[in-house]
Structures are given as structure tokens and as C-alpha cells.
Amino acid sequence: xxxxxxxxxxxxxxxxxxxxxxxxxxxxxxxxxxxxxxxxxxxxxxxxxxxxxxxxxxxxxxxxxxxxxxxxxxxxxxxxxxxxxxxxxxxxxxxxxxxxxxxxxxxxxxxxxxxxxxxxxxxxxxxxxxxxxxxxxxxxxxxxxxxxxxxxxxxxxxxxxxxxxxxxxxxxxxxxxxxxxxxxxxxxxxxxxxxxxxxxxxxxxxxxxxxxxxxxxxxxxxxxxxxxxxxxxxxxxxxxxxxxxxxxxxxxxxxxxxxxxxxxxxxxxxxxxxxxxxxxxxxxxxxxxxxxxxxxxxxxxxxxxxxxxxxxxxxxxxxxxxxxxxxxxxxxxxxxxxxxxxxxxxxxxxxxxxxxxxxxxxxxxxxxxxxxxxxxxxxxxxxxxxxxxxxxxxxxxxxxxxxxxxxxxxxxxxxxxxxxxxxxxxxxx
Numbered sequence: 001x002x003x004x005x006x007x008x009x010x011x012x013x014x015x016x017x018x019x020x021x022x023x024x025x026x027x028x029x030x031x032x033x034x035x036x037x038x039x040x041x042x043x044x045x046x047x048x049x050x051x052x053x054x055x056x057x058x059x060x061x062x063x064x065x066x067x068x069x070x071x072x073x074x075x076x077x078x079x080x081x082x083x084x085x086x087x088x089x090x091x092x093x094x095x096x097x098x099x100x101x102x103x104x105x106x107x108x109x110x111x112x113x114x115x116x117x118x119x120x121x122x123x124x125x126x127x128x129x130x131x132x133x134x135x136x137x138x139x140x141x142x143x144x145x146x147x148x149x150x151x152x153x154x155x156x157x158x159x160x161x162x163x164x165x166x167x168x169x170x171x172x173x174x175x176x177x178x179x180x181x182x183x184x185x186x187x188x189x190x191x192x193x194x195x196x197x198x199x200x201x202x203x204x205x206x207x208x209x210x211x212x213x214x215x216x217x218x219x220x221x222x223x224x225x226x227x228x229x230x231x232x233x234x235x236x237x238x239x240x241x242x243x244x245x246x247x248x249x250x251x252x253x254x255x256x257x258x259x260x261x262x263x264x265x266x267x268x269x270x271x272x273x274x275x276x277x278x279x280x281x282x283x284x285x286x287x288x289x290x291x292x293x294x295x296x297x298x299x300x301x302x303x304x305x306x307x308x309x310x311x312x313x314x315x316x317x318x319x320x321x322x323x324x325x326x327x328x329x330x331x332x333x334x335x336x337x338x339x340x341x342x343x344x345x346x347x348x349x350x351x352x353x354x355x356x357x358x359x360x361x362x363x364x365x366x367x368x369x370x371x372x373x374x375x376x377x378x379x380x381x382x383x384x385x386x387x388x389x390x391x392x393x394x395x396x397x398x399x400x401x402x403x404x405x406x407x408x409x410x411x412x413x414x415x416x417x418x419x420x421x422x423x424x425x426x427x428x429x
Contacts, residue, residue, distance in 0.1 A: 021047065049087030053233050058085040059244060059267035062274075064092060066129055066247040072257050073100050075129070075249065077166060082244040083269055086235050088133035090164050090244065098129075103168045104255050126171035126250050128265060132243035134165045171248060171265075183225050190217035276313045283309035292340055295323075295331040304331055 023043045024036060063080020075098050082090040104127070137157030145154075194217035210216045247262035268274055286292045287306045295304040304326050307319035357375050 052083050052087035052089070053085070053235065056083055056269050056271070057233060058083045058087075059269045060246070061269045061271060064131065064246050066249070066260050066262050068249075068257050068260055070257055070259070073255055074098060075100065075257065075260065077129070077131070077246065082131060082246075084133055084242050084244055085233070086133075086242050088242075090131055090133050091162075092131070092164055096166065098166055100168075100249075100251065100257065101255055103166075104251065125252075126248060127168040128171055128248050129166065129246045130169055130243040131164050131166050131246055134163045135160055136163075137161075166246075167243070168249075169243075183221065186221040187218050190214050190221065279309055279313050283312075287312075290340075292336050292338065293333060294336060295326045296334045297331055303336070306333070 021043065022039075024040050059082065061081040061083060063078050064082060065078045065080070066075055067078065068075035077092060077096045077098060079092050079094055081092070084090060137159070138161045139157060139159040140155040141158045143154045143156050190213075192213050194213040196213070196216055197220075210219060245265045245267065247260060247266055248264045249260050250258040252258050283293075286309070288308045289305045291306065294306055296302070297304075307322045311319040311322070357372055360372055360375075
């Protein structure tokens with residue numbers, strides 16, 4: 001083998017630099033010791049944690065439910081996985097029972113039996129159940145020194161066990177989301193009192209030429225969001241504990257469970273499996289031939305079934321190919337309600353009832369107002385007073401009365417009695 005005799009210098013043409021990651025480069029004749037193998041493992045471990053932080057974030061991946069009964073002094077944590085903010089994988093392989101007395105800050109001195117914590121009047125004590133990554137060396141073996149005798153032996157751990165710790169921490173306020181106030185809120189907050197910042201404080205792109213203070217404010221707010229990149233996540237530090245919240249429990253003065261709220265403070269890692277679970281949980285039974293959500297034609301009378309949610313989740317190409325022809329034929333997706341009727345299904349009935357109401361109102365003898373009120377209530381319950389149409393433009397009324405029909409519908413003026421004259425009429429010749 002020919003040794004590499006090139007000069008160890010950077011030949012990159014550009015602004016180049018290096019990060020903290022270095023991987024081993026093996027070659028024939030290389031002398032290896034324990035530090036090299038440790039560096040090899042450290043490189044892959046750190047790189048995997050780095051990718052977890054940057055690509056997945058942190059939170060619960062799956063499982064890790066809290067199960068318990070009111071009045072018990074123990075809860076169970078089911079099997080599951082989480083990622084902490086340092087990228088560590090926290091895997092709980094089996095259901096784990098947790099004794100609350102062993103984790104609560106109990107001090108029996110000077111207190112009655114079973115009375116572990118200070119009671120807050122009218123309010124149970126609140127704790128968050130958290131899980132964190134934990135590892136420790138294990139599997140000690142004898143170390144044989146090359147120059148030592150058989151009696152000169154020491155022990156070293158040959159493995160590192162990976163695990164987890166479940167703890168209780170006092171409840172705290174919900175963390176405020178980091179970042180800006182929200183683009184919509186900022187845009188709505190722009191007004192005519194906005195003052196243009198100095199040129200050095202303006203973003204380089206695009207050019208701001210609006211003279212209207214409100215428009216200029218909105219342009220700047222848009223640029224602050226649209227011209228920035230996604231911020232990188234921070235790693236855990238001393239100010240930010242490296243654990244994942246599984247839920248919140250409340251206990252009474254006897255250290256007995258009062259309530260469990262799992263999703264109050266829990267945070268999830270956004271994974272394809274989570275999206276599949278949400279879609280299947282919400283829309284199973286809502287789509288298909290017997291579903292509550294269907295496609296409706298322009299008239300709002302004929303319905304067309306959407307593909308089942310299982311097709312959207314597991315075979316989206318099949319679902320898209322079944323849905324797309326309906327969409328291009330001006331059929332819209334509509335919630336039919338629990339009665340599974342399109343909004344226009346009873347349009348004719350509504351028209352008939354409204355015509356009956358008008359006819360009753362035109363009767364000279366008058367009609368009991370209660371009858372008209374009952375008919376109006378029927379129209380209201382049918383929920384079709386306004387037709388939902390995707391086309392732009394003013395909504396058309398359900399009943400269109402031509403002008404000539406409107407004139408005919410007007411009540412005729414009563415004929416004057418004999419001997420009486422209309423006001424302003426000419427005297428008889």
C-alpha cells in the first residue's frame with residue numbers, strides 16, 4: 001500500500017469551515033486502542049441524537065398512557081416511546097407500575113399516618129408525571145494488564161445500559177410558545193399610526209414603496225415571516241430540564257389519586273403514524289356510501305360517496321383517483337349532518353311552506369298567528385333558508401316573486417261605500 005504523501009492542507013475554493021463532528025478513517029496498519037472505538041461509538045450516537053432533534057423534535061412518539069383509579073396510591077405507565085429535547089430515545093418496553101408514595105415528597109415526621117403532603121384548601125395537589133432518559137455502566141469484567149500478573153486484576157464495566165426514569169414534578173404554568181405573536185394577529189394589528197422604521201432596520205427584500213402606513217406595516221410583517229428560515233431547535237440546558245411530560249395528576253392530602261389528565265401538558269412528535277391515528281379516529285364511519293360527509297352536485301340534491309378513510313390513509317392513490325373525477329365535475333364536499341341529508345334536500349318543501357305562509361298572510365279574514373309561527377318554525381328547522389354554493393356572487397332567495405305577480409298578490413283596495421267619496425275625488429257631475 002502506498003502511503004498518502006499529499007500535503008495536509010485545505011484545497012477548497014470558497015468559504016469553508018468545519019463543524020464538531022469527526023469520524024474515524026481506518027487504514028491498514030493503523031494502531032487502534034479503546035479511545036478509537038469510543039470515538040467511533042460517540043460519533044454515531046451524537047449524529048443520531050442530532051438528527052432526532054433537527055428532524056423530529058421532542059415529545060411522545062406513541063403509547064406512554066397514564067392509567068389509574070381514583071383513590072389509588074399507584075398509577076401505571078404503558079409501553080411506549082418518547083424523544084427528549086436532546087434527541088435521546090426513551091423506550092419503555094413494558095407496562096410500569098408507579099407507587100405514588102415512593103415519588104411524592106412525603107415526610108411522615110409530625111404528621112398523622114397516611115397524611116403525606118401539605119393540603120391546599122379546596123384544591124388537590126398537582127404534579128406532572130415525566131419521563132427522562134437514563135443510562136449507566138454495567139456488566140463488569142476483569143481487566144488483564146499486559147505487564148501484570150494474574151493476581152493484578154481490576155474490573156471495568158463492559159456495557160452501558162440504556163433506560164428511563166419516571167418522576168413527579170410540581171405543576172407549572174403552560175409554557176408560552178416561542179417566536180412571534182402570529183402573522184394573522186400582527187397583520188390585524190396594523191393601523192394608520194404605524195411609523196416607518198429607519199432604512200437600516202428594513203429587510204433587504206423586497207422594496208417598500210407604499211406611502212400608506214397600514215399597508216407598509218403589513219408588508220413589513222409579511223417580510224419578517226416570509227423572508228426568514230425555520231429556527232433550529234435548542235438542546236436541553238440547565239434552565240430547560242431534559243424530560244418529557246406524560247400527563248398531570250392531582251392527589252389529595254392522603255396521597256391518593258384524585259384525577260389524571262393526560263393531554264393537558266403532553267406534547268407529541270408529529271409523525272406519519274400520529275396523522276394516520278388522528279384521521280382514522282375522527283373519520284372512520286364518516287366517509288363511504290353510508291357516511292356523513294359526501295360530495296354533492298350543484299343542485300344540492302344528488303350525493304356521491306367519498307372513498308373510505310382507510311383508503312386515504314393506507315392507499316391515497318386509490319382515494320385520489322376516485323375523488324378527482326367528482327371534483328372536476330363541480331361536485332363539492334359537504335357535511336350532511338347526522339340525518340345524512342344534503343342541505344338542499346328539502347328545498348321544495350321549504351318553498352311550499354313559504355308559499356303557504358304568504359297565502360295565509362294575504363287572506364282578508366286573517367289567520368291565527370300561531371299557525372304562521374308554527375310554519376315558520378318548520379322552515380327554520382329544515383336549515384335550508386340559504387343555499388351553500390361555491391360560486392361567488394350574491395346568494396339567491398329561495399322564492400323569487402316576479403314584479404307582475406307581486407302586484408297581483410297585493411291586497412285589493414276596498415271599494416268605497418255608496419254615498420261616500422274618496423278623498424280627493426271629483427264631485428259627481
